[in-house]
Amino acid sequence: MGYLKFDKGSDGVDLLPADNILHVGTAGATSVVLKMDTINAGFDTVTVTYATATTEEQALVRGAINDAIEVAGGAQSTAIKVKLPTLVSSIAFA
Numbered sequence: 881m882g883y884l885k886f887d888k889g890s891d892g893v894d895l896l897p898a899d900n901i902l903h904v905g906t907a908g909a910t911s912v913v914l915k916m917d918t919i920n921a922g923f924d925t926v927t928v929t930y931a932t933a934t935t936e937e938q939a940l941v942r943g944a945i946n947d948a949i950e951v952a953g954g955a956q957s958t959a960i961k962v963k964l965p966t967l968v969s970s971i972a973f974a
Contacts, residue, residue, distance in 0.1 A: 882952035884945070885961045886928060886968045894971045896926060898952035898960070907941035909933055914945070923973045930966045937965035 883895040896914075903915040910933070914926040933941065941964055948962040 882960050884948050884952060886964070886971060887961065888969070889967050894968070896971065898949045901926075901949055904942050904945045904949070907933070907938045909938060912941050912945065925973075927972045928968060929970045929972070930964055930968045933966045940965050 882898055884898050884901075886894045886896065888894060900917045901914050902917050905913040905915070910931070911927050911929045914928065916923055916926060918924055928945075930941075944963050944965075948960045952960045
């Protein structure tokens with residue numbers, strides 16, 4: 881499986897292995913939490929923080945991540961760009 885590629889503007893990109901994502905949570909105004917496979921990933925959650933999203937944009941976030949995971953399912957060593965409606969400011973692992 882491939883990687884998800886999150887654009888951070890002038891800070892470059894962050895890559896996240898798509899095969900370790902078990903669930904994409906409901907997007908909020910500034911973040912979405914991804915539940916991870918703790919056996920393979922070594923951490924429980926990943927919080928993707930982005931610029932404040934409108935209600936309409938929030939509805940697009942979860943779908944954009946799920947779409948990228950679906951595409952990455954057939955990829956080999958490829959980074960699939962996640963087309964979020966706003967710029968990602970950080971990705972935190974816990």
